[in-house]
Amino acid sequence: ETGVTQTPRHLVMGMTNKKSLKCEQHLGHNAMYWYKQSAKKPLELMFVYNFKEQTENNSVPSRFSPECPNSSHLFLHLHTLQPEDSALYLCASSRAAGTGETQYFGPGTRLLVL
Amino acid sequence: AQSVTQLGSHVSVSEGALVLLRCNYSSSVPPYLFWYVQYPNQGLQLLLKYTTGATLVKGINGFEAEFKKSETSFHLTKPSAHMSDAAEYFCAVSAANFGNEKLTFGTGTRLTIIP
Numbered sequence: 001e002t003g004v005t006q007t008p009r010h011l012v013m014g015m016t017n018k019k020s021l022k023c024e025q026h027l028g029h030n031a032m033y034w035y036k037q038s039a040k041k042p043l044e045l046m047f048v049y050n051f052k053e054q055t056e057n058n059s060v061p062s063r064f065s066p067e068c069p070n071s072s073h074l075f076l077h078l079h080t081l082q083p084e085d086s087a088l089y090l091c092a093s094s095r096a097a098g099t100g101e102t103q104y105f106g107p108g109t110r111l112l113v114l
Numbered sequence: 115a116q117s118v119t120q121l122g123s124h125v126s127v128s129e130g131a132l133v134l135l136r137c138n139y140s141s142s143v144p145p146y147l148f149w150y151v152q153y154p155n156q157g158l159q160l161l162l163k164y165t166t167g168a169t170l171v172k173g174i175n176g177f178e179a180e181f182k183k184s185e186t187s188f189h190l191t192k193p194s195a196h197m198s199d200a201a202e203y204f205c206a207v208s209a210a211n212f213g214n215e216k217l218t219f220g221t222g223t224r225l226t227i228i229p
Binding site for chain 1: 118146156165204219
């Protein structure tokens, strides 16, 4: 049982569209994460928020814009994406960032950019 | 800096046979090590993790892994494979120092169970 939900589960968008991915965790955690999972590549950490503050931006292009209004919600705003951004986007949460805390993952949003 | 190497992107075993998925890591500081499983159309689920203490770690679904510092390995095993074990398995490492929250994943191993 993950306690982390993501919506939508599937998304198709054109390169000029603006869309947002939503993540919600029901575990009382204070850290939230965005990962990108592409075929044949390791999971890539994109962003980390710890107590609503962004603590990691792993050189992510500005066409991806995260937002963390509170410890339970995390958004990923998308605009003018490229076809190579098509991937599975996973959200995760943990009690706090660092110190080996287990990260709990949501089911992901599968994004296709046309 | 840290990295993970998973040997074998695809592993097939017969039902009832031993499962062995290999993971080697590199880390400049003492590591925390994790195994996650991903079933089709789902997110990642934690199988087990090593932080400190006993080097043989038992996880869910009958899996276990042993941390071997001298070999920089954290291989995942299960004595008897079940059809429901078919999935993709990811090894991951993070640094055991406060504030470094970066979890580095391997490329994954897809496990197929042969009836």
